[in-house]
Amino acid sequence: MNSLDDIDNKAVFYSSLIPAIAFTGLLWLIKIYEVYTGIELSHLGVYPRQISGLKGILLSPLIHSDFSHLISNSLTLIVLSFTLFFSYRKSSIPVFIITYLATGFSVWLFARPAYHIGASGLIYGFLSYLFFVGLLRKDAKAIAISLLITFLYGGLIWGVLPIDPEISFESHLGGFLIGIICAIIFRNTDPKEIKKYDWEDEEETEDEYTDDNLNPDDIEINKNAEEIYFYNDDDDDDFQPQKRKK
Secondary structure, eight states, X not given: OOHHHHHHHHHHHHHHHHHHHHHHHHHHHHHHHHHHHTXXXXXXXXXXXXXXXXXXXXXXXXXXXXXXXXXXXXXXHHHHHHHHHHHOTTTHHHHXXXXXXXXXXXXXXXXXXXXXXSSHHHHHHHHXXXXXXXXXXXXXXXXXXXXXXXXXXXXXXGGGSOOXXXXXXXXXXXXXXXXXXXXXXXXXXXXXXOOOOGGGGSOOOOOOOOTTSOOGGGOOOOTTOOEEEEOOXXXXXXXXXXXXXX
């Protein structure tokens, strides 16, 4: 790997990490604002099947009930969003936008009548996408990411079930299903990684011409050479002998 590859990889790394941290940082700023001003923002979440609740499609992922809720989401959100941006450069932005909006809309359509807030729907959407797109693409890098995601966050799958009435499993389930849909749609958007070996970086060199090189055009055949015949082992009586120069 040359220095240009190192520079490019660093640029991709930081351009993926910065938006992941920046988005999560925005959630913290909003929560700090709530605490500092004493203004409760939970009413800006998604309220299903109410026109006034539509604004929550945009705002609900930004709002958390308390710092414990926010802390539980922050690290996972950074890891998954960074992995999305870093591993799938072309599809990451549309996947982010679709997961953000479609998850909120699914909650508005089907969830229980209550205010639904938090970025958990995004987490489940990214988790689902990273897992299933690896299975669909079947290249080594994507499969490795799928296995890593399963190892780190496989236990979150129980969150799509209505186990705790205080938790919006509808957001989890909606995000999870949206992630599967995105994986199907964008599975071939990003080019598959082609392994390049060190020897492929070597510049091709042409053979140098020297006076010792043999030129076939310079070879002369002795026209006075004795002609002889040769036969093959074919028993065909119609076989015609061929001539060669001796």
